Amino acid sequence: MKKMKEVLKKHSPKILIGIGIIGMVSTTVMAVNATPKALLHNKEKKESEGVEKLGTKEIIKVAWPCYIPTIITGTFSVLCLIGSSTVSAKRNAALATAYALSESTLRSYREKVVELFGEKKDQAVMDEVSKDKLLKNPVSSNEIIITEKGSTLCYDAVSGRYFKGDIDQIKKKENELNRRMRDEMYISLNDFYYEIGLGAIKLGDILGWNIQDGYIDLCFSSQLASDDTPCLVIDYTIAPKYDYRALM
Numbered sequence: 001m002k003k004m005k006e007v008l009k010k011h012s013p014k015i016l017i018g019i020g021i022i023g024m025v026s027t028t029v030m031a032v033n034a035t036p037k038a039l040l041h042n043k044e045k046k047e048s049e050g051v052e053k054l055g056t057k058e059i060i061k062v063a064w065p066c067y068i069p070t071i072i073t074g075t076f077s078v079l080c081l082i083g084s085s086t087v088s089a090k091r092n093a094a095l096a097t098a099y100a101l102s103e104s105t106l107r108s109y110r111e112k113v114v115e116l117f118g119e120k121k122d123q124a125v126m127d128e129v130s131k132d133k134l135l136k137n138p139v140s141s142n143e144i145i146i147t148e149k150g151s152t153l154c155y156d157a158v159s160g161r162y163f164k165g166d167i168d169q170i171k172k173k174e175n176e177l178n179r180r181m182r183d184e185m186y187i188s189l190n191d192f193y194y195e196i197g198l199g200a201i202k203l204g205d206i207l208g209w210n211i212q213d214g215y216i217d218l219c220f221s222s223q224l225a226s227d228d229t230p231c232l233v234i235d236y237t238i239a240p241k242y243d244y245r246a247l248m
Helices: 002-010 012-049 056-117 119-136 167-184 189-195
Strands: 144-146 152-156 161-165 186-188 207-210 218-224 230-236
Touching: 002 012, 012 056, 056 119, 119 218, 119 230, 161 167, 167 186, 167 189, 167 218, 186 189, 189 207
Parallel strands: 144 161, 152 230
Antiparallel strands: 152 161, 186 207, 218 230
């Protein structure tokens, strides 16, 4: 029972949406089935009163009992759909808060590292982090994307993709996107990928940069891939964040 409760809680938005959709279909079917009964009651009422046509109030009074199950099912379905939306909104808000807290903690940590040990030590730490990322995601097990925008082997730290690029071209696109951000206020992660010749990813439209948090600031680390090929690791000083379109 405890396990079932956890599963239901985890998948409650999907379950509520499913129930809501089934309920709306059922509502339509029930409304169609109730209509002949309502017309029959309407006919019987006219015959009993000896009139050719009933008024609007009389029609509603005679017909509405036939639609009670339909109204109940429709109302329940709408409540399920609203409930699903509410649960999803709360979860997204919680994720956004957790992401913002993690990002703030990481930024404070990096600032303290620079303050205590200097920028060279900070860069050394970042280089080691980049090295670990390459070890966990070796080039031998990944496809190298040919972008026709350079010949240097590059690795994107967010999407985990290897591609052929050029550091000067990447920096140029970074500056162009930052100029765009001054006018458009925000840039998505996929916008950056398009500019450097990479395809879009699912998270690319969810994550991005907002000018209120600062411009895109790439950091580069020169490493050796698993096949000993020189590789340029691309990371982000200001990480792309969730809900980046929101303006304060």
